[in-house]
Amino acid sequence: xxxxxxxxxxxxxxxxxxxxxxxxxxxxxxxxxxxxxxxxxxxxxxxxxxxxxxxxxxxxxxxxxxxxxxxxxxxxxxxxxxxxxxxxxxxxxxxxxxxxxxxxxxxxxxxxxxxxxxxxxxxxxxxxxxxxxxxxxxxxxxxxxxxxxxxxxxxxxxxxxxxxxxxxxxxxxxxxxxxxxxxxxxxxxxxxxxxxxxxxxxxxxxxxxxxxxxxxxxxxxxxxxxxxxxxxxxxxxxxxxxxxxxxxxxxxxxxxxxxxxxxxxxxxxxxxxxxxxxxx
Amino acid sequence: xxxxxxxxxxxxxxxxxxxxxxxxxxxxxxxxxxxxxxxxxxxxxxxxxxxxxxxxxxxxxxxxxxxxxxxxxxxxxxxxxxxxxxxxxxxxxxxxxxxxxxxxxxxxxxxxxxxxxxxxxxxxxxxxxxxxxxxxxxxxxxxxxxxxxxxxxxxxxxxxxxxxxxxxxxxxxxxxxxxxxxxxxxxxxxxxxxxxxxxxxxxxxxxxxxxxxxxxxxxxxxxxxxxxxxxxxxxxxxxxxxxxxxxxxxxxxxxxxxxxxxxxxxxxxxxxxxxxxxxxxxxxxxxxxxxxxxxxxxxxxxxxxxxxxxxxxxxxxxxxxxxxxxxxxxxxxxxxxxxxx
Numbered sequence: 001x002x003x004x005x006x007x008x009x010x011x012x013x014x015x016x017x018x019x020x021x022x023x024x025x026x027x028x029x030x031x032x033x034x035x036x037x038x039x040x041x042x043x044x045x046x047x048x049x050x051x052x053x054x055x056x057x058x059x060x061x062x063x064x065x066x067x068x069x070x071x072x073x074x075x076x077x078x079x080x081x082x083x084x085x086x087x088x089x090x091x092x093x094x095x096x097x098x099x100x101x102x103x104x105x106x107x108x109x110x111x112x113x114x115x116x117x118x119x120x121x122x123x124x125x126x127x128x129x130x131x132x133x134x135x136x137x138x139x140x141x142x143x144x145x146x147x148x149x150x151x152x153x154x155x156x157x158x159x160x161x162x163x164x165x166x167x168x169x170x171x172x173x174x175x176x177x178x179x180x181x182x183x184x185x186x187x188x189x190x191x192x193x194x195x196x197x198x199x200x201x202x203x204x205x206x207x208x209x210x211x212x213x214x215x216x217x218x219x220x221x222x223x224x225x226x227x228x229x230x231x232x233x234x235x236x237x238x239x240x241x242x243x244x245x246x247x248x249x250x251x252x253x254x255x256x257x258x259x260x261x262x263x264x265x266x267x268x269x270x271x272x273x274x275x276x277x278x279x280x
Numbered sequence: 281x282x283x284x285x286x287x288x289x290x291x292x293x294x295x296x297x298x299x300x301x302x303x304x305x306x307x308x309x310x311x312x313x314x315x316x317x318x319x320x321x322x323x324x325x326x327x328x329x330x331x332x333x334x335x336x337x338x339x340x341x342x343x344x345x346x347x348x349x350x351x352x353x354x355x356x357x358x359x360x361x362x363x364x365x366x367x368x369x370x371x372x373x374x375x376x377x378x379x380x381x382x383x384x385x386x387x388x389x390x391x392x393x394x395x396x397x398x399x400x401x402x403x404x405x406x407x408x409x410x411x412x413x414x415x416x417x418x419x420x421x422x423x424x425x426x427x428x429x430x431x432x433x434x435x436x437x438x439x440x441x442x443x444x445x446x447x448x449x450x451x452x453x454x455x456x457x458x459x460x461x462x463x464x465x466x467x468x469x470x471x472x473x474x475x476x477x478x479x480x481x482x483x484x485x486x487x488x489x490x491x492x493x494x495x496x497x498x499x500x501x502x503x504x505x506x507x508x509x510x511x512x513x514x515x516x517x518x519x520x521x522x523x524x525x526x527x528x529x530x531x532x533x534x535x536x537x538x539x540x541x542x543x544x545x546x547x548x549x550x551x552x553x554x555x556x557x558x559x560x561x562x563x564x565x566x567x568x569x570x571x572x573x574x575x576x577x578x579x580x581x582x583x584x585x586x587x588x589x590x591x592x593x594x595x596x597x598x599x600x601x602x603x604x605x606x607x608x609x610x611x612x613x614x615x616x617x618x619x620x621x
Contacts, residue, residue: 020350021382025380025381028379029377029379030376036369110362110365110366111364114360115363117328117329118330118351118352118363121328279332280331
């Protein structure tokens with residue numbers, strides 16, 4: 001901040017490419033944006049540490065009793081070793097939700113949105129670029145985290161001869177399913193932030209939907225109560241993350257995940273509609 | 281060139297910008313002048329497509345902003361210095377902006393050098409002072425080497441050094457043949473930089489003219505004359521058909537005359553003169569007169585002639601009529617900027 005600049009010689013910029021700046025440039029810009037703030041780094045670290053840590057912890061602690069159950073033939077559908085190998089994702093999902101919220105809400109909280117839309121005024125394209133980058137990033141990290149968790153936890157089972165090989169039914173689907181579920185969950189947070197434009201509000205609503213309301217509706221009576229419980233975003237979407245379902249009344253993995261995607265798509269649609277119409 | 285036609289923005293039943301037509305000619309510095317709350321920022325936001333006009337339209341280089349092929353190559357804008365993520369470094373902020381418009385990476389270093397932020401390029405923007413934030417905003421505006429530049433209240437809250445820097449920058453940009461559209465509520469600031477003026481008050485255009493014409497049409501001159509033979513001089517001037525009024529400081533105020541005529545008349549009558557001054561009413565006064573009815577929030581009426589003091593931070597409502605201060609603007613006045621809305 002020394003002496004005022006006396007000259008503003010701007011060297012010749014490169015010749016502008018023909019036609020519009022394309023969607024690819026928006027993707028690159030959003031990729032640079034998401035990896036140059038610390039919140040991305042910290043939420044993903046939290047996601048990895050919590051998911052892997054809890055999976056390993058639970059598997060190591062329960063290996064003994066599970067081995068006993070298997071030996072005595074008492075293993076049903078909801079106490080099978082393969083379910084435990086992705087159990088950490090249930091806790092890591094908070095981080096994915098928070099990251100999804102922050103990617104959008106921080107734009108409004110910091111005023112960044114004005115720079116973003118000045119540089120990239122085509123709003124639908126910006127939104128799609130942002131969502132795609134978020135989706136890909138969380139899917140890749142989530143899947144890696146699931147596999148690391150599996151390889152770290154399975155040896156405890158193998159020691160007790162109840163190891164779950166990678167080719168046992170449903171296990172690879174569950175591991176990739178963790179990545180898929182977390183990615184769409186991040187998008188769920190993204191859509192909430194788009195609608196609420198408020199970090200704390202979107203995180204609160206998101207957590208309440210997944211953890212609180214998702215569990216409480218299980219108490220609703222009758223068949224319709226059961227359906228409401230099944231269709232709640234977290235309940236429907238999370239079915240894809242376990243090799244075997246804990247809850248026999250839940251939707252099947254791919255149907256549940258499809259329902260979850262549909263719900264997020266509806267939220268995104270309203271978010272997009274609002275984003276396109278409203279002043280930034 | 282920026283062209284607005286029937287541009288209107290309503291928030292509920294409040295009309296912020298009311299069917300505005302104006303043209304910002306190419307290759308000049310055009311001042312966009314108006315009291316706080318007159319609709320300057322709203323208009324600028326509509327130019328950039330950040331706010332949707334309720335009616336009418338505005339184009340830059342003949343196109344709506346959102347239709348520009350690579351907006352940063354055509355328009356650079358500094359709306360507010362806080363339009364960035366505080367956790368991101370200055371370098372990375374410019375880096376993503378460059379990428380979004382396919383600008384070469386080296387432009388980032390070039391503009392950082394240009395605004396003198398190269399030393400702090402790798403530091404998070406949240407640690408930046410207001411002046412540094414403003415420089416980073418200007419760096420992002422210059423990134424695409426655009427032909428059109430827009431600055432919203434660029435000197436607000438800056439120290440004298442920063443104000444001088446921005447003033448020189450705007451002149452330099454115009455000298456390079458760029459179109460510069462700069463808003464301010466400070467007439468004195470405009471007088472130093474702008475050649476063309478668009479004056480707005482309560483959402484309506486009050487004047488769209490070049491600076492010279494604006495001054496000629498809106499400022500009135502008078503002659504201040506002081507003499508030990510006060511009474512004799514007044515009688516003489518009245519006899520000459522000039523209206524001379526006694527001022528409280530013992531001088532005479534003569535409207536609609538020039539110094540030559542008064543000096544000659546006094547000389548012929550053998551009257552000593554101690555002072556003979558042509559007093560040009562400041563642009564500030566012309567501006568105040570023009571916008572007197574269009575100030576949205578009146579805070580008493582500070583006299584036009586007394587040296588105005590910037591409102592104290594916090595306590596005073598910073599709305600009021602524009603400050604007649606010497607071109608610095610209210611320091612750190614939180615309500616002085618409409619941009620943060």
